[in-house]
Structures are given as C-alpha cells and as structure tokens.
Amino acid sequence: MGNSYGWMGNIVRINLSTGEIQTQSTADLAERFIGGRGFISKIYWDEVDAKKDALHPDSPLLFMTGPLAGTPAIAGNRWFIAGKSPLLYPDQFGLGSVGGSFGAKLESAGYDGIIITGKASKPVYVYLHDGTVEIKDAQGLWGLETFETLHRLNKAHGETSGAVCIGPAGEKLVRLAVAMSDHGACGGSGFGAVMGSKNIKAVVAAGSLKVPVARPDDLKAVNTRIRSLIEGKILMDPNVEGIELVRRTPCPGCPSGCPRGLYKHVSGREEVRKNCQSVYMYYLWDMKYHGGESTADPFLATSLANRYGLCTQEMGNLLYLLEACVKQGIVTDASAGIALSQMGSLEFIERLTDMVISRHGIGEVLAEGTMRAAHALGNGAVKFLEKRMTRSGFNAEAYNPRYFITxxxxxxxxxxxxxxxxxxxxxxxxxxxxxxxxxxxxxxxxxxxxxxxxxxxxxxxxxxxxxxxxxxxxxxxxxxxxxxxxxxxxxxxxxxxxxxxxxxxxxxxxxxxxxxxxxxxxxxxxxxxxxxxxxxxxxxxxxxxxxxxxxxxxxxxxxxxxxxxxxxxxxxxxxxxxxxxxxxxxxxxxxxxxxxxxxxRDRFEKMMDEYYARRGWEVKTGLQKKDTLETLGLAEIAATLRAKGFLAE
Ligand code: SF4
Structure with missing residues (x-):
C-alpha cells in the first residue's frame, strides 16, 4: 500500500524443523491483497504444494490479521488460521475465522501474521513479544486441555498476553481439532490437527507496540456512526436449559454486536458462549433421548468439545452420521464399542468424545472427520450425508437454496x-x-x-x-x-x-x-x-x-x-x-x-449463465478469462492457469 499505516510491517516465517526465523515485509502483499484472506490466498497460491497433504510438514500454517487489528476500529480484531485443511474432503484450501484478543495481541507483539512450516522434534510453543520470536519447550503443556493450557500460558507470560492453543484432539491429529483462544474463540477446518502435526502446542503473543493509524479523527467519526446505528440492538441469548448469563464478554474493541457472554451452568461451570450452532451441538440428541424434553446437558457436551479442542459443528455431523449408520445396521454396539442406544445422554457424549480423542473403537474412524468416516464405513454411508453436507464436507442444510435462491x-x-x-x-x-x-x-x-x-x-x-x-x-x-x-x-x-x-x-x-x-x-x-x-x-x-x-x-x-x-x-x-x-x-x-x-434445474443453470457472464468468465465452461484476471491485477495467475489448462481459450 506504499505506507505502513494499519500494519506493524512484518510477517514472521518460522521453520520448526530448522529453527530458522525470518521476517518479510507486509507491504509487499498489502498493496494488492489488503490483509487477512487476501494475504492467505496469495501465500497459498505461491507456496502450497498441491501434491502434499494438509498434515505434511511442508504445508504452511498461517495466522493472519487484517489492517484494522490492534486499532480502535470497531469489531476489527478478528484473525484467520489457515492453510491446507485436513478436514475438508479431500485436503484443500481452508480457513477458520477467530475472535477474541489474539489478533490484537499479535499486532502489539510487532507482527501482522505468522507463517509456520516444518515440524519440531519435540512439543514446542512460539512466543512472540515486542518484535522478537522464541521457540519454547512445551513438553509440560502436552496433554493438557485447552482452557488449562491457556491459563498456564497466561500466567507464565502475564495478563497482557494472548494465546491460541490446541487440546488433546490436535495433539492426536484428530481431523476435527480446532485451535482455541481466549473469550471462547476458536478456529475450525481442522487446523488444530495441523498444529499437532507440527508439534506446536500454542502460539503466545504479548507486547506494547501500537499499530499506526493514518487518520485517527476519521476513525473516531466512523466508530461514532457505527455506535449510533447499533443503538438499541436486541441480543438474543442461547435458548438452552440450565444456564444463566453472568456478563457479556464481547471481543476486545467490540461494543457487542452479538450475544457473546459468560454463562453459568447449574453445575457451577462457567464458560463463554455465543448464540450459534456450537451451543446446540448436542441439543437434538438430548431432546430425543429425554422424550422430547431438553435438559441442561448440551452445555456440558459443548464444554467437552471445547476442552478437548474439537469442532462442535463437526461433532454434530459425526453424531448425525452415527445415528444414520445405526438405523441401517452398518454400525452396532459391538462394532462401535459403545452403547449406541444411549446416544443423547451425557454419559454417551463423554464416552464418545474420549473414544475420538484416544482413537479407540469407532473413535478411530470418527477421528478422521465425517466425510472420511463415511467413506471408511462403506455400505453406502456416504449417501446418508447427501442432505447434511456438501461433497467437500461443509454444512449443506444452512439457509438452503430452495428457501433462498441466491x-x-x-x-x-x-x-x-x-x-x-x-x-x-x-x-x-x-x-x-x-x-x-x-x-x-x-x-x-x-x-x-x-x-x-x-x-x-x-x-x-x-x-x-x-x-x-x-x-x-x-x-x-x-x-x-x-x-x-x-x-x-x-x-x-x-x-x-x-x-x-x-x-x-x-x-x-x-x-x-x-x-x-x-x-x-x-x-x-x-x-x-x-x-x-x-x-x-x-x-x-x-x-x-x-x-x-x-x-x-x-x-x-x-x-x-x-x-x-x-x-x-x-x-x-x-x-x-x-x-x-x-x-x-x-x-x-x-x-x-x-x-x-x-x-x-433449468432456472438454476440460467442463473449460473448470468453469473459467469457477470464475473467475466467463460459462460460455457465457467473457466476464468485472461482479460478478466489482468484487469483485476492477477496477470501472473492467468499465466499459471493457462499452463495447467484451466484458462478459457
Ligand atoms: S463480540 Fe461478537 S460481534 Fe463483536 S467482534 Fe466478537 S464475535 Fe463479533
């Protein structure tokens, strides 16, 4: 972008196999790609080997903020964890959006992003602070649950530090493992397993550096306008039994655009929740098991996933698959190693979670994620997912196109x-x-x-x-x-x-x-x-x-x-x-x-014709065109696509 406002100016590269640490200038990417997904996509395009799988040491793991992180811009502190996803089917580009404070902490440590390659010979964590990077021993943290790990790192590096870590799921390369951060924030698409594959337990960031803002008064004016627009916004709390709101816990720099809050469960357990799918991970099965009545157990089921570092969305998918396989007799108590009629009870989800983490019984198959598990189970199990997931393993039920054509x-x-x-x-x-x-x-x-x-x-x-x-x-x-x-x-x-x-x-x-x-x-x-x-x-x-x-x-x-x-x-x-x-x-x-x-079908195809035309792609094939890519400043992309036969003639 030709200046350094909005950035600390450095993206750090860490090779865990060699211990080599280098920095590159953020400005090289910022001009065309702005930040976040733009940076990730360009680095992915340039550096990821299509033939290497997601858990290969050479496949880079990326942590990337945007130009607003660390500034007072409202709700601008989110960041991405990204790279080749081991959860999507097959392994391919993926990213997880994460809230909490880590994005801002990374900036105050002096970095706009991190690129990690290689594999450490023993468990480590990376500590970034005030423009320096250390690779530290994490053997004492290996095996710990996420919240305990975050607590210990916070204690070791002070209240102003922020961390992202994995739990036992990531360590065991469970493909639905997440990276967990503070404020109940986590990033999905299996990047907890990618961290585990590199023997990296956590990344900690701390410091007091400030992101320069070009026009602070303008920023203040936009923030004031935003605050006035959200005044009176109604926040709907999660509709689950046995919890009460202790206090709102918005991400730093957010006047709360969502009902993120600390909730207390009847058991006394307190955890952050937002009114989204994670809260309802076990809700349906809990209701079925308890004769149509919901109980306070779903909160604890979500809590289990969070503590072990498992994706709640994907746990829901696994339960869906398991239920379908039981109905069709593809999985039995004996083959699964668990009493499947107990699905919906707290004991069941505790045992199943344990089996996935330890890769015991049916857990060995389920730890590979829903799509791979369905393929491994065979007997037509993949067919059961037709109404639940897209072919790459993403949720196909949400806001579906029969309801909303766009x-x-x-x-x-x-x-x-x-x-x-x-x-x-x-x-x-x-x-x-x-x-x-x-x-x-x-x-x-x-x-x-x-x-x-x-x-x-x-x-x-x-x-x-x-x-x-x-x-x-x-x-x-x-x-x-x-x-x-x-x-x-x-x-x-x-x-x-x-x-x-x-x-x-x-x-x-x-x-x-x-x-x-x-x-x-x-x-x-x-x-x-x-x-x-x-x-x-x-x-x-x-x-x-x-x-x-x-x-x-x-x-x-x-x-x-x-x-x-x-x-x-x-x-x-x-x-x-x-x-x-x-x-x-x-x-x-x-x-x-x-x-x-x-x-x-015919109207869908006609809509796609119009869409390709609007995008400047070839209507017949949907392939990109050289002119369009050049107009967008992506000439080098066009050249590679042509060489590989993916450019319209
Ligand atoms: S508190 Fe909610 S709306 Fe605000 S940044 Fe965090 S996730 Fe977004």
Whole structure:
C-alpha cells in the first residue's frame, strides 16, 4: 500500500524443523491483497504444494490479521488460521475465522501474521513479544486441555498476553481439532490437527507496540456512526436449559454486536458462549433421548468439545452420521464399542468424545472427520450425508437454496465455508421473520425496510423478491465481492455489513462503513467500489486455487441433488420454528411461501449463465478469462492457469 499505516510491517516465517526465523515485509502483499484472506490466498497460491497433504510438514500454517487489528476500529480484531485443511474432503484450501484478543495481541507483539512450516522434534510453543520470536519447550503443556493450557500460558507470560492453543484432539491429529483462544474463540477446518502435526502446542503473543493509524479523527467519526446505528440492538441469548448469563464478554474493541457472554451452568461451570450452532451441538440428541424434553446437558457436551479442542459443528455431523449408520445396521454396539442406544445422554457424549480423542473403537474412524468416516464405513454411508453436507464436507442444510435462491450460487461456487455469504442474505431476513411472526412487536424490520436495504446493498429491490431467479446472479456477485473484501479487512461477520440498523430512523444500515474504516486506518482512499474490487480480486484468486486443487469450472459448480428433487417441507432452527410456512417477501413486497419449493434445474443453470457472464468468465465452461484476471491485477495467475489448462481459450 506504499505506507505502513494499519500494519506493524512484518510477517514472521518460522521453520520448526530448522529453527530458522525470518521476517518479510507486509507491504509487499498489502498493496494488492489488503490483509487477512487476501494475504492467505496469495501465500497459498505461491507456496502450497498441491501434491502434499494438509498434515505434511511442508504445508504452511498461517495466522493472519487484517489492517484494522490492534486499532480502535470497531469489531476489527478478528484473525484467520489457515492453510491446507485436513478436514475438508479431500485436503484443500481452508480457513477458520477467530475472535477474541489474539489478533490484537499479535499486532502489539510487532507482527501482522505468522507463517509456520516444518515440524519440531519435540512439543514446542512460539512466543512472540515486542518484535522478537522464541521457540519454547512445551513438553509440560502436552496433554493438557485447552482452557488449562491457556491459563498456564497466561500466567507464565502475564495478563497482557494472548494465546491460541490446541487440546488433546490436535495433539492426536484428530481431523476435527480446532485451535482455541481466549473469550471462547476458536478456529475450525481442522487446523488444530495441523498444529499437532507440527508439534506446536500454542502460539503466545504479548507486547506494547501500537499499530499506526493514518487518520485517527476519521476513525473516531466512523466508530461514532457505527455506535449510533447499533443503538438499541436486541441480543438474543442461547435458548438452552440450565444456564444463566453472568456478563457479556464481547471481543476486545467490540461494543457487542452479538450475544457473546459468560454463562453459568447449574453445575457451577462457567464458560463463554455465543448464540450459534456450537451451543446446540448436542441439543437434538438430548431432546430425543429425554422424550422430547431438553435438559441442561448440551452445555456440558459443548464444554467437552471445547476442552478437548474439537469442532462442535463437526461433532454434530459425526453424531448425525452415527445415528444414520445405526438405523441401517452398518454400525452396532459391538462394532462401535459403545452403547449406541444411549446416544443423547451425557454419559454417551463423554464416552464418545474420549473414544475420538484416544482413537479407540469407532473413535478411530470418527477421528478422521465425517466425510472420511463415511467413506471408511462403506455400505453406502456416504449417501446418508447427501442432505447434511456438501461433497467437500461443509454444512449443506444452512439457509438452503430452495428457501433462498441466491444461496445456490454460493453453494455451487465455494468448496470451503460459505457461511458469511449465506449470512448476508439471511441475517436481515431472520429479523424480518421476527417482524412477521410477532406482527412487528419484536422487530421493526418490516418488508418495507427489506426493500430499502435491498436497494442500498444489493443493487435493486428485486434482491428481496424471493419468488424469482431474476437478478439473483447479480446479487450473488455483489455479495461475494463484499464478503471477500470483508475477509481481507478481517472484520466480524456478526457485525458487518451493517444491513439492518436498530438505531437508524429508517432502520437501514450503511454499506460504506467498511471502506471508510479501511481509508481512515491506512490513509489510502477507498470508495465502496474500490473496496469491493479488492474482494473481487481475491475471489478470483480463490477460484484459481480451486481449479489447481481439482475443482475447475462449471462442471464442478454443483449443488447437492436433493435441492432439485426434495420439496422444502421443514427447516431446523430459528427459521423453522418462527416461520414454519417459509413466508418471505415476494414481488413488490407481497408475501409468498416457499413451502414445497425445490431449486429448479433449468432456472438454476440460467442463473449460473448470468453469473459467469457477470464475473467475466467463460459462460460455457465457467473457466476464468485472461482479460478478466489482468484487469483485476492477477496477470501472473492467468499465466499459471493457462499452463495447467484451466484458462478459457
Ligand atoms: S460481534 Fe461478537 S464475535 Fe463479533 S467482534 Fe463483536 S463480540 Fe466478537
């Protein structure tokens, strides 16, 4: 970017095999790729060997912040853990978004990111502080649960330190292992196992260095505007038994855009929770086991996963697979080594967790993650996942395309998490559902507000006509570019884009906030269009990575078949409970129902035609074009794609 505002200026490279430590200038990447996902994608493109698996010592593990981390910008302290994911199927590019304080601590230690390669000969942790890096002995920490590890590291390095660590799951290379940090923050996609494969128990950051901000007064003004827009925001706490809120525990620098808080369980255990899928990991099975009544056990089930360092989303997937396999007789008590009829009890999840960590009995198979477990179990087990997961192992149920047509483009074109793109469509709609279900008593976000939001954020009112495919390719294009720009900036998905605004008179938010934050911090003027262009650039780089990794063009832009064949009859979670008839705004704001809807194949294909054209890709093949890549400043990518046969002729 030609200056150092927004950055400490250094990305550190650590080779754990040789102990070599080097730094590279952040500025080399910042000009084109801004930060976060942009940096990760470029490093991945340049350095990851497509033939080496995720747990190979040469596969780099990346920790990356964005230009707002460590500055007073609201909700800008998130960061990514990334590299080749051992959880996605097959191993491929992946990343996990993490909250808490570690991103800001990394900046105050003097670094914008970390690239770790190699494998230490014994357990170690990395300690970064005030511009120095040490590789320290972690043998005394190996085997400890996550919270205990974080506690000990915090004690050893002082209250101002921040850490990210693995639990026993990561040490045992369980593919669904997460990296856990403070404030209950964790990063998924299996990077806990990648840490374990490198013999690295934790990374600790501490220091007192400050990220320079180019225009502090402008930053203050944007923050003030954001605070005014979220005034009066209603936070919905998790709806589970046996817990009470002790206090809100927002990530540092966030005036709380989500109900993250410290909750106390009836057992006396206190842990941070946010009202998201992690809270409900065991909820369904707990209800089934207890005759339709939920108990206080799901909190403890999630707690177990957190302590051992397991992904709650993936644990839910494993339970789903196991239940289906039991029903079909593919797995029995004898073959599994556990009483499967007890699924839903606390004892069951305790035992199963233990088996996964120790790779005992069925745990040996399950430790490989749901997709690999289904393939290993054979007997058609993969088929059971058709309605639960995409073919790369990502959740296929969330905000599905039969309900929200635009989302079909996201599911078709992404092999890793599409969650933030889905959220941009569905977070505002969840508020509309609340308005619809309570006749406006619990939410001001009426159909009229949705139409205004659509014009401001998604080109035209057509975006919230959920009856038609018309205009949806354009909406998908806009949303993907914005969401990739957001991931370059690394701001919180629960906060941005601020589409709905409780504190605004017309209840609509402001799409210019992110570009204004970026401009204020870096001192480089980004208008909205310029900011979105950075997202489009990285989206195209990501598309190129997918091609190299074996998912090239239109033939691979597929969605799960059941969207075309099975009518939309039920939906789990909030949308199903509060909107059982799947009502949505339709033409000119009139209400329509999506009950019984399917994704229509010919219209889906036509939407994809429009989408490829909008992206400047070849419509027939969905392959990228040289001109488009060059216009986006990605000429070197075009050359490699051409050499490998993945560029349109
Ligand atoms: S909205 Fe929630 S997750 Fe996001 S930065 Fe704020 S407290 Fe953290």
């Amino acid at each position: 989302n079909a483009v996201f599911y078709a074109t992404e092999s890793t998490s599409t969650m933030n793109q889905l959220h941009e469509v569905c977070f505002p709609i969840m508020k509309w559902v609340m308005w619809y279900a309570t006749d406006g008593a619990m939410s001001p976000f009426s159909t009229e507000v949705m139409l205004r939001i659509a014009k401001k954020f998604w080109i035209s009112e057509k975006a919230v006509d959920f009856s038609t495919y018309e205009g949806k390719a354009d909406v998908a294009y806009v949303i993907q570019n914005r969401e990739y720009a957001k991931e370059n900036l690394v701001v919180c998905d629960f906060f941005y884009p601020l589409t709905t605004a409780d504190g605004a008179e017309d209840h609509t938010g402001d799409p210019a906030l992110e570009s204004r934050l970026l401009s204020a911090v870096t001192g480089i003027e980004f208008d909205e269009a310029g900011y979105y262009k950075t997202g489009e650039r990285v989206f195209n780089l990501q598309r190129a990575i997918q091609s190299i990794e074996g998912r090239a063009g239109r033939k691979d832009d597929r969605v799960n078949e059941f969207y075309f064949t099975d009518k939309m009859e039920e939906e789990a979670g909030f949308l199903g409970v509060f909107n059982p008839d799947f009502m949505l705004p339709g033409p000119s704001g009139e209400l329509i129902s999506r009950k019984g809807a399917v994704l229509e």
